[in-house]
Amino acid sequence: MTLYKRFILPLFFGRHFYWAFVGVILLYVLSYNWPVLLPVAKISLWFFLAMVVLDYGLLFVKKEGLKIERIVSEKFSNGDINKVQLAITNQFHFRITLKVIDEIPVQFQQRDFSVDATLNSGETQNIAYNLRPTARGEYIFNDTNVFVKSPLQLVVRRLKREGEQMVKVLPSYLALRQFELLAYSNNLAEAGSRKIRKIGHSLEFEQIKEYVTGDDIRSINWKATARKGGQLMVNNYTDERSQQVYCIIDKGRVMKMPFEGMTLLDYAINATLILSRVALIKQDKAGLVTFAENIGNFLPADRKASQMGSILETLYNQQTKFLESDFEKLYAHVRTRIAQRSLIILFTNFESLSGLQRQLPYIRHIARNHLVLVVFFENTELRQLTDQPANDIETVYTKTIAEKFVYEKRLIVKELQQHGIFTILTAPQHLTVNTVNKYLELKARQAI
Template sequence: MKFYKRYILPLYFGRRFYWSFVAVILLYVLSYNWPVLYPVAQVSLWFFVAMVLLDFSLVFLRKEGLNIERIVSDRFSNGDINKVQLSITNLFHFRIQIKVIDEIPVQFQQRDFSVSGVLNSEETKNIEYNLRPVERGEYIFNDTNVFVKSPLGLVVRRIKNEGEQMVKVLPSYLPLRQFELMAYSNNLAEAGSRKIRKLGHSLEFEQIKEYVTGDDIRSLNWKATARKGGQLMVNNYTDERSQQVYCVIDKGRVMKMPFEGMTLLDYAINATLILSRVALIKQDRAGLVTFAENIGHFLPADRKAAQMGSILETLYNQQTKFLESDFEKLYAHIRTRISQRSLIVLFTNFESLSGLQRQLPYIRHIARNHLVLVVFFENTELRQLTDEPAEDIETLYTKTIAEKFVYEKRLIVKELQQHGIFTILTAPQNLTVNTVNKYLELKARQAI
């Protein structure tokens, strides 16, 4: 999106103006003791005034001094690096010095952004800078201010590119392209930390093809081989399709915890967007449920062309709440609205075993009819505390408490696994990769 306007605002004075003015005053002061300096002071004053008027005419008499253009996308990807470009063209007939101050959105709290440089006549300078938003919503860019000085450097003119530009910060969509290419090439596991081993065949037969090195010899089709006169033929299978994958996002107070500027909810939303896209590429149907003290949004699983747009638009407006999430309402909603066996990927967080035990009965009820994958977060700051050496009693006490909480996280994993519920305990920055890997593993095992 491009925005283009030019305005002329009042003048300012550069440092050279003040130093020169102080020098003239100093000559007048010294002339009281040395009268011979008085004529020099008068000549200096008139010369100074002449230079200021000349500088003023150089900088202000040309109305169209600069072309200023901000080039920025109409949407940003949350948690990712987004590029902004400023294009400035010098329309003066002489070399100028510039200082650029771009009024970036207040959400970034970056109040010292400025770039200085030199522009020759008719030269265009492209200034690029990066922004990393950490919360979704509408971000407003305001004016672009360029302070211009001529070679004399006495007078400064501010030229303003005035107006507002609104940019929507959406859930992280920049990694989508990377995952799409890997999914289409069946190399999606390479985005993670390990390869996914295919376990057995899926139930859907695709075709009979000639045997090549690496094919499973257990898939040999002897009848087709005999018809081909001894050329080995194998049955080719494909993953089962049209399975339902629902991402269920907890919006309660437990998801308000921050990590590297972003809340756990934002990490869950980013992972949901990627996982939904991968599921659609794999010909599964992707759906979405959000809940807190009440059910928020429900998007039925589908694989229509507009499904990703619907998911993205739904995720864009999700916000955390400080109330306790109601898993009983979630269970009732899933029981009535999702009749077909599905993969339920539940993004939530449990900090203690007692917190899990309050919600475990409802998760077990959901697992009776669906395959449930509970995804919750490792407290990386506690992990750092446990790795630090204890140098005094206070540090030892803190480290012991941290180890207790870390141990409880492992107990939560074991408790869920004992009831046949799949679990991912992950650091927030690894959430997307681990979730996609687990989905591919479950699909390869035909668990859905």
């Protein structure tokens, strides 16, 4: 195959070549009836051949007529728009027309990708396009093919930038950066998080400071005020720190359901990454557990500097085997490995009340020693079915069944709440914001 490729000429003929060639043939055909056209046909043929040779010489006189460089990050953010740039420099001495075909990774299944451009001599142009991956893993970019035409546009030369580039698609670190900046500035409301009114004081004392308008007068420290000669001093409290927050991700078959190109597992992984970072910024300890038919990964809760790197590396390779998840093994693992009372955020999915009832005893056992928050997903496709008008019998049946499943989701929420278990029923696209909101709410209420 390599030897065969070596002898393929990077030469093609453009549309103008075929139109001109058809014109010459037409002149020869007409010269049968009008012989006076025969000399015109011969002159046209020789002129056409001369132009083809000239065009060939213009395009192939330089061995490297273009400088091609693909500018791409070493990693992509899963579920987000990622930018790719092609920097192309025209080294010919004339204006050229380009058709660029970049061999993007096969995961995108985009077979008709091409970009057209025009470059003057010596001009460099950045051709940018966007890609949105929907699965984690390694993505391979292959060759970049550029088809070049001179102003004559008779001959087309193919120039190729050979070489593979591997890009890792990681959980959504672009959204992570956004939440990280907002969490540092205590401005998470800009990302959709609600401001939660704190109930009473946090139990952790931070410092004594001078009173300013707006401080709670019940926090005035009279002894410190007396020492300051009448300047009011108040006790300043902060949120309790070093609380353990564990995100537990179900990797069973129920998490393989797709939504907008991504699986529920990927949405849970993205939310876990962001929630862990917010917890670390709030001085809590973040940990991670994954499970399916067996316990997968266990990362003890910590707030060391390398914790986020460990979480990201662990989440990167998580996949499902399409088997039923074993909640009994999860309960045994949590009981033996997580001794301190913690906030357990369980990302899973229940489609029926009977599905919940099979696993409810194990979730209740976990909730005896920990604060459990169960996060599962609303089926938005069913919601669309229930909202559509019923104009015939078939639609009535379909709508009735859809409403039954939607109602059963609400029953699942009620069943969990009856046993003192916090729940979030959310659409996949709102998962991250709703989970962060609930974490901040539980922290403000000192529930952990």
